[in-house]
Amino acid sequence: MAAGQKYVGGGVPRKEDPQLLTGQATFVENLTVPGMVHAALVRSPYGAARIKKVDLSAALAAPDVVAAFSGEDLADEWAAGLPMAWPVTDDIRIPDHWPVAKDVVRYVGDAVAVVVATSRAAAADAAELVDVDYEELPTVVDIEGAMAPGAPRVHESFENNECYTWTHSTGDIDAAFAKADVVVKGEYTQPRLIPNAMEPRAVLVQPSPAAGDFTMWSTTQIPHIAKILLSMILGISESKMRVIAPDVGGGFGSKLNVYAEEALCIALARRLGLPVKWVAGRSEGYLATIHGRDQLQEIELAATSEGKILGYRVKIRANMGAYLQLVAPGVPLLGGFLYCGSYGGEAYHFECTGVFTNTTPTDAYRGAGRPEATYAIERAIELLARKVGLDSIEIRKLNYLPQGEMVPSPGGLEFDSTNYAPNLDRALELLGHDAVRAEQAERRAQGSTKVLGLGFSTFVEMCGLAPSQVLASLNYGAGGWDAATVRMLPTGKAEVVTGTSPHGQGHVTCWSQIAADALGLDIDDIEVLHGDTHVAPHGMNTYGSRSLSVGGIAVYEACGRVVEKAKTIAAHLLEVSPEDLAFENGSFSVKGVPDRTKAIQELAYAAWTAHSLPEGTEPGLEANCVWDPPNFTYPFGSHLCVVEVDTETGDVDILRYVAVDDCGTVINPVIVEGQVHGGVAQGIAAALYEEATYAEDGTLETSSMINYLVPSAAEFPSFELDRTLTPSTSNPLGVKGIGEAGTIASTPAVINAVADALAHLDVGEVPIPATPERVWRLIQNAKGGAA
Amino acid sequence: MKRISVTVNGVRHEAEVEPRTLLVYFIREQLGLTGTNVGCDTSSCGACTVHLNGQSVKSCTVLAVQADGQEVTTIEGLATNGKLHPMQQAFHEEHGLQCGFCTPGMIMAAVGIVDENPDPSEAEVREALEGNLCRCTGYHNIVRAVISGAKASV
Numbered sequence A: 001m002a003a004g005q006k007y008v009g010g011g012v013p014r015k016e017d018p019q020l021l022t023g024q025a026t027f028v029e030n031l032t033v034p035g036m037v038h039a040a041l042v043r044s045p046y047g048a049a050r051i052k053k054v055d056l057s058a059a060l061a062a063p064d065v066v067a068a069f070s071g072e073d074l075a076d077e078w079a080a081g082l083p084m085a086w087p088v089t090d091d092i093r094i095p096d097h098w099p100v101a102k103d104v105v106r107y108v109g110d111a112v113a114v115v116v117a118t119s120r121a122a123a124a125d126a127a128e129l130v131d132v133d134y135e136e137l138p139t140v141v142d143i144e145g146a147m148a149p150g151a152p153r154v155h156e157s158f159e160n161n162e163c164y165t166w167t168h169s170t171g172d173i174d175a176a177f178a179k180a181d182v183v184v185k186g187e188y189t190q191p192r193l194i195p196n197a198m199e200p201r202a203v204l205v206q207p208s209p210a211a212g213d214f215t216m217w218s219t220t221q222i223p224h225i226a227k228i229l230l231s232m233i234l235g236i237s238e239s240k241m242r243v244i245a246p247d248v249g250g251g252f253g254s255k256l257n258v259y260a261e262e263a264l265c266i267a268l269a270r271r272l273g274l275p276v277k278w279v280a281g282r283s284e285g286y287l288a289t290i291h292g293r294d295q296l297q298e299i300e301l302a303a304t305s306e307g308k309i310l311g312y313r314v315k316i317r318a319n320m321g322a323y324l325q326l327v328a329p330g331v332p333l334l335g336g337f338l339y340c341g342s343y344g345g346e347a348y349h350f351e352c353t354g355v356f357t358n359t360t361p362t363d364a365y366r367g368a369g370r371p372e373a374t375y376a377i378e379r380a381i382e383l384l385a386r387k388v389g390l391d392s393i394e395i396r397k398l399n400y401l402p403q404g405e406m407v408p409s410p411g412g413l414e415f416d417s418t419n420y421a422p423n424l425d426r427a428l429e430l431l432g433h434d435a436v437r438a439e440q441a442e443r444r445a446q447g448s449t450k451v452l453g454l455g456f457s458t459f460v461e462m463c464g465l466a467p468s469q470v471l472a473s474l475n476y477g478a479g480g481w482d483a484a485t486v487r488m489l490p491t492g493k494a495e496v497v498t499g500t501s502p503h504g505q506g507h508v509t510c511w512s513q514i515a516a517d518a519l520g521l522d523i524d525d526i527e528v529l530h531g532d533t534h535v536a537p538h539g540m541n542t543y544g545s546r547s548l549s550v551g552g553i554a555v556y557e558a559c560g561r562v563v564e565k566a567k568t569i570a571a572h573l574l575e576v577s578p579e580d581l582a583f584e585n586g587s588f589s590v591k592g593v594p595d596r597t598k599a600i601q602e603l604a605y606a607a608w609t610a611h612s613l614p615e616g617t618e619p620g621l622e623a624n625c626v627w628d629p630p631n632f633t634y635p636f637g638s639h640l641c642v643v644e645v646d647t648e649t650g651d652v653d654i655l656r657y658v659a660v661d662d663c664g665t666v667i668n669p670v671i672v673e674g675q676v677h678g679g680v681a682q683g684i685a686a687a688l689y690e691e692a693t694y695a696e697d698g699t700l701e702t703s704s705m706i707n708y709l710v711p712s713a714a715e716f717p718s719f720e721l722d723r724t725l726t727p728s729t730s731n732p733l734g735v736k737g738i739g740e741a742g743t744i745a746s747t748p749a750v751i752n753a754v755a756d757a758l759a760h761l762d763v764g765e766v767p768i769p770a771t772p773e774r775v776w777r778l779i780q781n782a783k784g785g786a787a
Numbered sequence B: 001m002k003r004i005s006v007t008v009n010g011v012r013h014e015a016e017v018e019p020r021t022l023l024v025y026f027i028r029e030q031l032g033l034t035g036t037n038v039g040c041d042t043s044s045c046g047a048c049t050v051h052l053n054g055q056s057v058k059s060c061t062v063l064a065v066q067a068d069g070q071e072v073t074t075i076e077g078l079a080t081n082g083k084l085h086p087m088q089q090a091f092h093e094e095h096g097l098q099c100g101f102c103t104p105g106m107i108m109a110a111v112g113i114v115d116e117n118p119d120p121s122e123a124e125v126r127e128a129l130e131g132n133l134c135r136c137t138g139y140h141n142i143v144r145a146v147i148s149g150a151k152a153s154v
């Protein structure tokens, strides 16, 4: 397909913005329908308890209350429990998980009853009046506690708290370690994080009782997947369900789920024959929306005395929480191939055990498995560098995989495109590496209490989920394709229907850029339709940095098919053979006779009137593509962080943050940079500020934005970005994905910088988040002081 | 119920409110102006920022009855005659928004910052935005937008 490049690669201002800038967004909380009632949930205050009795009478007697139900009352609404789509092993333990608990609650926040009233305030007030009689049970909240012999069992029906153990090996790992000159071992704790999309979750369900169908508006990243699974939970024909994700205020994985409240609102709408709305408060969301990370990691590198890595041995334990949410068991696997980072070696062994605890379920949070893997390898390689006497740059360059296409990695993947050293060099240049090292040395020599540290993170990640057959080999319950329809309208405009479901990423703008160039149209003549299963019936939605490299490719390919069909019509009308036509800027011209042309708009009209089409051609100018990617994509990059650590207070201040990413072809550089900024900020937040903690009894200690620190603008520097361009070989545009790269890269860059700042003090492992108190203690301990 | 009279975006509204009703819910639910968002329940996020008599406030920290007789401007009242306010324009041009959920509050706060300090430095903007959280942008482009919006506003 010949296409102009008018828009792709340019920083086209976003088409999404006008409504968001002026207060006209369609966030679910903004929506109302006539007769709507409001649901409020009663949630367990106990980490584990048996429900003895639920007394709804006071709630039912309260003003404006329409109905109230216990879990038992609703039991016959469910044809199936809440779904888990990724049973990673054949013997994985999958607990029952009901939208409202019937007999036992297993974490603080587990739903026990629901009250429906004519206003949100009345529902909340009446929910307070529900009297639940609990018999407290013993709890366990942390991984080690849950795996200890005799630990309280989260699910009585399982003999212990182990959910599954999944292993993955390449090469002969024992041989690699046997011949190693040096072995280094790192042990790391990945704290539990709360994703904190700024828009709290909300659901609105409108039933049509006579027709038996339901429309659900939800703050979801996955309207299509939710439609299928909710119809199974509720026993409703899938054809009776319509799911709409209107404007959605951020997700980061937290809205990549099928949630109890979605199922519950549909059940209530069915029972009551009324539209039902539920909106989470922020603090309620802290209990009832998935958390991320929460892993214990051990990584060992076997290497030669020169620092060449031979093997990687990794063992992790991952906290699943009390139940298995949609893809929770698979999250550690997404990192399980990447504990070798961008480096080579002969052998690789990875083992992960999932563990149940009395905590909010975990699941995918931005990066999902890959930030954890990157953290472990990027910290461990620094240990190795120190052990063999190389610096951060030398150890990396020594071990980088060679430049190339389809390069095998010790983790068993084939990286689509590798070119790591020039990327690192560009980052070093942007940083002014030697000057930073000189200043660091000078401050140390002066005995300054404000020491400098430089941290490296040269990562590779895996996105573009995913080849369907690969997913099958990992026991995943769905395919990895995505769909697009491109439709020329009789007036010469175009509709692009996409199966992706954006919530801040700018798909409308980027898909418009792709289609406008491919079809030769003005960008304003393209309308992108998404997020409504009646409008865009097929899709696998948005997560795992997949949208562009799967859904965007489907758009591009569908455009190509539209152009092919238009060409046959043009040839017919111009009375030439299709091979004699050239397509440029939206117009077909006869080669050598440039004034004999047909614009694509004319052809759209001709296809619609169908007055004169080539023999056997159907009317209309429209094409579909379902793109199933042949491989993942593997974005990479080099992130460098300069911190100043105050050795008297433990304060860490980020002075510089340099990120050079390689995400292949760039459709919109401004949007790409925005994704990096946001991703980096979330990873920095994990390095320095955020950590969700539980008390032993199962109480979430970080229960609101007051005590879970979501950082503000004051906590960040401006970021210094550049890119290298190594196109992906996995798709025709050469794109890779950029949604998670920043988060994957940045946490180890920051912690490596803190460790580097304190390297002369021999402080040992820097814990995350590296809060001032923790850093101060490290320094005191190293000094031999009493801390 | 208490009777109040509040002028919102130039229109005077007479309404009955419960004494406990927060200004943000009065604006959103009683007046149907849903541009002002609620992002938290602890006065932490700033998504609900509006102007009360020209001063930016978190409208989840003000009771509707406290706005009796006062003037409120929300994000819906910022553009004039279909033309974006320079701060809205700056957020658009600098890509200062992704999901857009924090954006109305962020822009109202930004206009308030520039009212007080017409030529803020990067550090001053970062400090002044401390009460407004964004989870998408890493603030980089928001800070640039506020500085560029300040220049365009003079």
Ligand code: FES
Residues within 6 Å of the ligand: B037, B038, B039, B040, B041, B042, B043, B044, B045, B046, B047, B048, B049, B058, B059, B060, B061
């Ligand atoms: S909703 Fe007002 S500060 Fe968060």
Ligand code: FES
Residues within 6 Å of the ligand: A198, A249, A250, A504, B096, B097, B098, B099, B100, B101, B102, B103, B133, B134, B135, B136, B137
């Ligand atoms: S743009 Fe999404 S929270 Fe700020």
